[in-house]
Amino acid sequence: MILEVDKLRIHYSTRDGVARAVDGASFTVPEGRIVGLVGESGCGKTTAVRAIMGVLAENGRQAGGRVVFKGQAMDEATTRKLRWRDIAYVPQSAMSSLDPVYTVGAQLVEVMTKRGNHSRASARARSVELFDLVGLNERRLADYPHQFSGGMRQRAAIAMALALEPSLLLADEPVTALDVIVQRQILDVLRSLQQRLHLSMVLVTHDISVVAYLCDEVVVMYAGQVVESGPVRDVLARPRHPYTMGLRNAFPDLLSDALELVPIAGSPPDLREPLSGCRFVPRCPFAQPACGIDAAMSGNGDHRSACRRDSEADTLRTAALDPRTWQRSSSFAMS
Numbered sequence: 094m095i096l097e098v099d100k101l102r103i104h105y106s107t108r109d110g111v112a113r114a115v116d117g118a119s120f121t122v123p124e125g126r127i128v129g130l131v132g133e134s135g136c137g138k139t140t141a142v143r144a145i146m147g148v149l150a151e152n153g154r155q156a157g158g159r160v161v162f163k164g165q166a167m168d169e170a171t172t173r174k175l176r177w178r179d180i181a182y183v184p185q186s187a188m189s190s191l192d193p194v195y196t197v198g199a200q201l202v203e204v205m206t207k208r209g210n211h212s213r214a215s216a217r218a219r220s221v222e223l224f225d226l227v228g229l230n231e232r233r234l235a236d237y238p239h240q241f242s243g244g245m246r247q248r249a250a251i252a253m254a255l256a257l258e259p260s261l262l263l264a265d266e267p268v269t270a271l272d273v274i275v276q277r278q279i280l281d282v283l284r285s286l287q288q289r290l291h292l293s294m295v296l297v298t299h300d301i302s303v304v305a306y307l308c309d310e311v312v313v314m315y316a317g318q319v320v321e322s323g324p325v326r327d328v329l330a331r332p333r334h335p336y337t338m339g340l341r342n343a344f345p346d347l348l349s350d351a352l353e354l355v356p357i358a359g360s361p362p363d364l365r366e367p368l369s370g371c372r373f374v375p376r377c378p379f380a381q382p383a384c385g386i387d388a389a390m391s392g393n394g395d396h397r398s399a400c401r402r403d404s405e406a407d408t409l410r411t412a413a414l415d416p417r418t419w420q421r422s423s424s425f426a427m428s
């Protein structure tokens with residue numbers, strides 16, 4: 094495993110109390126694989142990758158658990174040492190990793206001379222290589238970010254993250270603001286980079302079809318916790334947690350638009366409220382009183398989920414395919 098996240102807890106202090114943005118999440122990233130971290134907005138995905146990268150907002154702190162990179166438990170000093178060199182991050186908006194007042198080429202050179210130990214000449218040569226790797230013409234190194242299209246900016250942000258040859262890339266919603274054709278192009282760039290550079294990747298997305306298209310493994314997060322994880326094919330073909338079943342119905346397939354889309358009614362809970370038991374209960378069509386008690390992750394082999402009704406997963410999955418199932422809220426939750 095290149096990365097192990099073990100019972101990670103991240104708290105933000107806010108005026109209205111503590112937000113438990115990541116609440117005991119555990120997952121692993123095998124070497125050379127692409128792991129999708131998926132869940133709706135507000136489930137703690139960005140917080141989890143920012144914590145791994147050691148770039149939490151000022152009001153955030155690690156309240157428990159640990160992050161282990163290549164067998165080494167990370168503390169502040171190691172994280173600082175490994176940041177950008179071994180672990181790199183493409184933030185949610187490409188514009189936030191690009192400075193509007195400098196050319197993209199100048200910014201790449203700056204990253205390599207300041208954060209790495211490149212001379213200006215070798216940084217310039219490497220910039221050409223990096224642009225080639227992400228499919229940008231080297232002539233565009235002289236352009237400013239505003240002269241780039243959204244897809245090109247995303248490619249430039251990826252080039253920036255790869256500048257110091259990291260072995261782990263964390264990409265936060267790399268295709269969200271792009272149209273479907275450009276989305277596929279960027280995902281194809283990521284796939285080819287992973288293969289050519291033997292990169293390991295964590296890809297954060299709210300869109301399960303992006304996971305289906307690109308990832309080898311998936312970690313489903315809900316309300317700061319991991320509710321299901323495993324090989325993508327297995328999890329998407331036979332989801333075991335009702336939240337994953339709901340997510341699968343809620344997004345169009347990147348390659349076809351055959352399925353009727355069925356949203357999951359409601360929204361994730363406010364993480365500043367004290368929560369117990371399965372966090373999905375208020376939105377789950379299958380919730381029962383027993384779900385008020387936390388379910389640990391369990392399962393055979395790599396495919397694991399945290400649902401009290403796991404033994405009935407096959408039956409629930411069939412019911413979940415019927416859109417009417419999602420039209421009624423959990424009667425248990427409503428009572």
Ligand SMILES: Nc1ncnc2c1ncn2[C@@H]1O[C@H](COP(=O)(O)OP(=O)(O)OP(=O)(O)O)[C@@H](O)[C@H]1O
Pocket residue numbers: 105106107112113114132133134135136137138139140141150152153299363364
């Ligand atoms: N700096 C902050 N201060 C207080 N609360 C925060 C802060 N950043 C995030 N949160 C809260 O932490 C929770 C998790 O947010 P996070 O951004 O990690 O989720 P996410 O799943 O990545 O969603 P998104 O895709 O919208 O970023 C949310 O409830 C959010 O409101």
